[in-house]
Amino acid sequence: MRSTVLLCTAALAVSGCAGNTATGTASSPPPAQTEAIPDPAARRSSLNGLPESTTFTKLNGLPTDSKQYKSLTGTVVRPLRAKALHTRPEGPTVAVLPTTQLGGPTWVPVLETVPGWQRVLLPSKPNHSTAWLSDEGLETAHTPYAVRVRTGKRRLTLYKSGEPVGTWPVAVGADGTPTPPGWTFVLASMSQKAPSRTGPVVLPVGAHSATLDTFGGGPGTVAFHGWPDQKVFGKAASHGCVRVPEAALKALTLVPLGSPVLITS
Amino acid sequence: MKTLTAVLAAAALTAMPVAAHAKTKRMLYGSAYGLSAEGLIAVAPTPWVVSTTEDTVTKSLVTVPANPLLRGTVNNATASLARASASVVDVAVIALGLQASAIKASCDGGVGGASLADVRLGGQQIPLYPPVNFALNVPLGSLGGAEVTLNRQVRNRDGSLTVTAVHVNVVLAGATTQSIDIAKVTCFRAQAAPAPDFVPGTLPVTG
Numbered sequence: 458m459r460s461t462v463l464l465c466t467a468a469l470a471v472s473g474c475a476g477n478t479a480t481g482t483a484s485s486p487p488p489a490q491t492e493a494i495p496d497p498a499a500r501r502s503s504l505n506g507l508p509e510s511t512t513f514t515k516l517n518g519l520p521t522d523s524k525q526y527k528s529l530t531g532t533v534v535r536p537l538r539a540k541a542l543h544t545r546p547e548g549p550t551v552a553v554l555p556t557t558q559l560g561g562p563t564w565v566p567v568l569e570t571v572p573g574w575q576r577v578l579l580p581s582k583p584n585h586s587t588a589w590l591s592d593e594g595l596e597t598a599h600t601p602y603a604v605r606v607r608t609g610k611r612r613l614t615l616y617k618s619g620e621p622v623g624t625w626p627v628a629v630g631a632d633g634t635p636t637p638p639g640w641t642f643v644l645a646s647m648s649q650k651a652p653s654r655t656g657p658v659v660l661p662v663g664a665h666s667a668t669l670d671t672f673g674g675g676p677g678t679v680a681f682h683g684w685p686d687q688k689v690f691g692k693a694a695s696h697g698c699v700r701v702p703e704a705a706l707k708a709l710t711l712v713p714l715g716s717p718v719l720i721t722s
Numbered sequence: 723m724k725t726l727t728a729v730l731a732a733a734a735l736t737a738m739p740v741a742a743h744a745k746t747k748r749m750l751y752g753s754a755y756g757l758s759a760e761g762l763i764a765v766a767p768t769p770w771v772v773s774t775t776e777d778t779v780t781k782s783l784v785t786v787p788a789n790p791l792l793r794g795t796v797n798n799a800t801a802s803l804a805r806a807s808a809s810v811v812d813v814a815v816i817a818l819g820l821q822a823s824a825i826k827a828s829c830d831g832g833v834g835g836a837s838l839a840d841v842r843l844g845g846q847q848i849p850l851y852p853p854v855n856f857a858l859n860v861p862l863g864s865l866g867g868a869e870v871t872l873n874r875q876v877r878n879r880d881g882s883l884t885v886t887a888v889h890v891n892v893v894l895a896g897a898t899t900q901s902i903d904i905a906k907v908t909c910f911r912a913q914a915a916p917a918p919d920f921v922p923g924t925l926p927v928t929g
Contacts (some may be wrong), residue, residue, distance in 0.1 A: 473751065483863055483910035497784050510926070530750040530832055530833045531832075531911075532830070532831045532832055532833045532912065539784045545919045546837075546851070549891045556804050558924050559921065559923060559925060560921040560922075561918065561919070561921040564878055564915065567831075567833055568832050569833070569835065570829075570833045570835040570838055571835035571836070571851045572807060572809070572826035572827065572828035572829070572836065572837045573826075573828065574833060574835075575830070575833075592828075592830065595762060596829035597804065597805070597830055597913075598831070598912045598913050598914065598916070599831055599832060599911040599914060599915060600914075600915040601865065601914075603751070604859065630928075634928070640744075643918075645918075645921065645925075646918035646919065646920050647922070647923050647924070647925060648920040648921070648922055648923075649922070649923065649924050650922070651924065654929075655927075655929065658920070659924075659925065659927060661925055666926075666928045668811060669928060672926060672929070673926030673927075674877035674926045674927045675925055675926030675927060675928075677927060678926075678927055679927065679928055680925075681929070682927070682929075695761070695928065695929055696928040697928035698928045698929050700800055700929075706752070709915075710918070710920075711916060711917050712917075712918075713914075713915035713916060713918060714915070715915065716726070716915070
């Protein structure tokens with residue numbers, strides 16, 4: 458994996474580390490500098506000194522989502538207190554899931570359940586990391602929404618209760634910086650005041666670029682966001698993010714945190 | 723086979739009537755019980771707990787009424803609308819040679835699973851956490867056998883999920899003569915997840 462730190466202009470100090478902004482390709486990163494704002498939780502020691510699972514961390518020793526689930530049930534859980542992450546039910550504790558992610562509540566999708574335990578997708582690296590949480594101290598909810606991104610067709614479809622409610626052309630990762638395939642989830646809903654090509658709304662997901670360890674001072678988090686140049690939609694042009702039209706972004710802002718996102722070719 | 727046939731025939735003479743289940747038509751509810759049997763030998767769902775709200779109903783430490791088919795102690799049966807679990811210990815289905823130290827089923831917000839500890843079933847290896855609808859066949863002589871489904875999960879028409887840790891159908895001469903359920907729970911989906919609030923902040927993402 459390339460370990461690349463791409464720096465943005467001050468005007469793109471947020472999620473607008475957006476590649477060659479003139480043409481919408483990933484081949485020519487913007488040259489100037491920004492100040493990344495790390496998640497405070499990433500710097501905080503957590504339960505028993507174990508690392509936290511956030512978009513800023515990489516956790517080894519956890520199982521990955523290897524079952525290739527055809528669909529998820531829409532069940533999402535929120536830890537009401539920092540929860541230990543186990544490699545298997547009753548297994549060793551290797552990390553902690555904090556109550557917040559990027560300033561908002563932590564909601565993660567449930568992959569499978571056994572009595573007393575829930576297996577969830579995590580927001581930390583590597584992609585598709587999973588862990589088991591005990592039932593205690595979890596709030597459970599149901600999201601009817603799911604998002605599917607087809608990178609080959611460069612389209613995003615939003616589903617509600619299994620039915621498509623909108624589909625839009627989008628820009629996906631360029632050949633050298635593809636949008637990572639597989640299941641992930643809506644991690645956060647962020648608004649920014651600073652001007653940016655991404656626009657004021659950025660919706661990070663639980664996945665990271667597989668080719669960029671860092672980007673713009675951030676950890677390479679993939680996100681949904683807008684883009685000012687309409688010509689980019691329908692192209693493979695980003696560093697991994699999914700650039701969406703305004704109507705798509707408006708619909709996506711209603712999608713509960715933790716809602717599953719499936720990225721396929 | 724003779725043993726099973728004899729047991730079933732003898733029991734048929736003294737079979738208990740199947741208990742009337744809770745009448746919950748068109749009503750959303752969560753439910754749980756530890757053990758039940760229908761057919762030649764009937765054992766009412768024990769203990770049958772039902773909740774139509776988020777309030778939890780629980781019954782603990784209930785021993786199955788004496789019968790020639792199965793035994794066990796229901797450690798716990800608990801249900802609310804969106805969460806249910808049942809745990810049975812020291813389980814034995816005598817005619818099948820099935821024994822387990824603990825059998826559990828759970829359902830939470832519309833997803834569920836099962837666990838079976840220290841299971842003995844005709845020398846077959848049984849995983850602690852069997853996959854969904856894990857099927858086994860237990861031969862019972864020339865007349866038939868038992869179809870055993872572990873972690874049986876059924877999505878009901880009303881949207882609820884029913885998880886049965888162990889479901890047994892005894893088929894003799896081509897007909898189902900006996901069914902057994904161990905640790906059976908039903909729950910509905912959880913409350914709707916909230917639409918997110920925007921959080922002011924910045925994160926450099928991969929544009």
